[in-house]
Every structure is written in C-alpha cells, then in structure tokens.
Amino acid sequence: MIPPLIVDEALHKGLHIIAVTDHNAVGNVGAVMEAAAGTGLWVLPGMELQCQEEVDVLCLFDTLEQAQAWEMQVRAVMLPFSHDAERFGPQYRVDAEGDLVAEDDSFYQGPAQISLEDAARAVHALGGLFIPAHIERPMKGLLGVLGLWPPDLQADAAEVSPNLRPSAARKRFRLPPELPLITSSDAHWLDGIGSVITIFVLEGNPSITELRLALRGEGQRRAFVP
Numbered sequence: 414m415i416p417p418l419i420v421d422e423a424l425h426k427g428l429h430i431i432a433v434t435d436h437n438a439v440g441n442v443g444a445v446m447e448a449a450a451g452t453g454l455w456v457l458p459g460m461e462l463q464c465q466e467e468v469d470v471l472c473l474f475d476t477l478e479q480a481q482a483w484e485m486q487v488r489a490v491m492l493p494f495s496h497d498a499e500r501f502g503p504q505y506r507v508d509a510e511g512d513l514v515a516e517d518d519s520f521y522q523g524p525a526q527i528s529l530e531d532a533a534r535a536v537h538a539l540g541g542l543f544i545p546a547h548i549e550r551p552m553k554g555l556l557g558v559l560g561l562w563p564p565d566l567q568a569d570a571a572e573v574s575p576n577l578r579p580s581a582a583r584k585r586f587r588l589p590p591e592l593p594l595i596t597s598s599d600a601h602w603l604d605g606i607g608s609v610i611t612i613f614v615l616e617g618n619p620s621i622t623e624l625r626l627a628l629r630g631e632g633q634r635r636a637f638v639p
Contacts (some may be wrong), residue, residue, distance in 0.1 A: 415511030416448035431456035437521040460575030463524040469546040469553040494520040535619035575609040593628040
C-alpha cells in the first residue's frame, strides 16, 4: 500500500477521488497526495478517528494542513501508550516513492478521548466532513456500539459497509430520513481499492464544499451508490 501503487491502482480502476484515512493519524496522507500530483486523481486528506465511544468516523478535509491541524487535536487526547511493533507489526511513514522515512511508535489502536459530538464540532470548525464509518458493524460501528443514531449528532453522511446496500440499511435501521448514506471499499490492500464506490455528481471543481452540497442534493449535484 505504498503511495505510487495506491495511485496507480486507483487510476486503473477508473477512480477520480480517493481518501486516505489511516487510524487516528495522517502521517502518510501527504505522500499519497504528492504521488497523485498531476495524475488527475484527487486525494482527500483525512483520518479514520476512533472516538471515546469506540466508534469509527471518517474525517475528510480539503488540505493537508487542515488534516494535520486535526491530528494535533487528536494527539492531545490519545491514550498514553506506545505501539507494540513485535505484536502488531511496525508502523512506517514513507515518502511519495514509498521509501521509508521513519518508524512510528505512537499508539493508534485505541480510542481518542473525545466524544462523537465534540469531534463533529471540531472537524466542522476546520471545514471538514464528519461521516461515521461502517455504521452497522457490531464493533466500531455507530449503530453496533450505541444501538441508535444520536439525535443531535451533526454528521454530513453515514457510511455503510461494502456488503450492505444503503436501501437495505434504511429498512433495517432507524436512521434520520435526511441522512445521506454512502459506501466505500475501506481498502486495506491494493486489490480492494475501488471494489465499492459512491458516485458524486459535482457542479464545480472538486472540494469539500462541493461534496457537502452533493450529499445534500443541492442544485444538479447528487451522491449515490451505483
């Protein structure tokens, strides 16, 4: 999953937009953005945050600087442990060519000590999108963990797992009717990239604002799972 191979695979699959959302970290996002420069592939810098409720959320931004600012906030509330490389394998930071820059011993596996609601406010304050991930999963999915959708949660959309259609999710779970549903490959290996997609029809140049408007269905914009 080194940056040039991620970009090549995404382009081979005909994708125009991907997001890089490592767990509680953004250390390799810039390398993928650099590898994609000039290719026509738009790389969204982001993070898969695990909140204190042990719920995963996709946090997506326009710029690397926004994502790094968010990482600084998350680092301040991470659990005070070190990564066990012998047990879980090493954590590498790489450059745009995929060459090793550093080995990271930060502990990213546990939940950051920030609530869903506070995280949503912080991400929105930075201009980002806040999208609970794989919401139906028993572990780390919002519905699986909490049992219901929090009525005051300011989410821009919700993600369902690749094996669940959004229409089936609406029938199975009590969700706000206005809540947009998306899906993604959640790829942890190259072959998984682009296996499931959401299509965004935009009116302007790609941006978080355009994606937000597409999720809301404003103008001729829309977002749907084919």
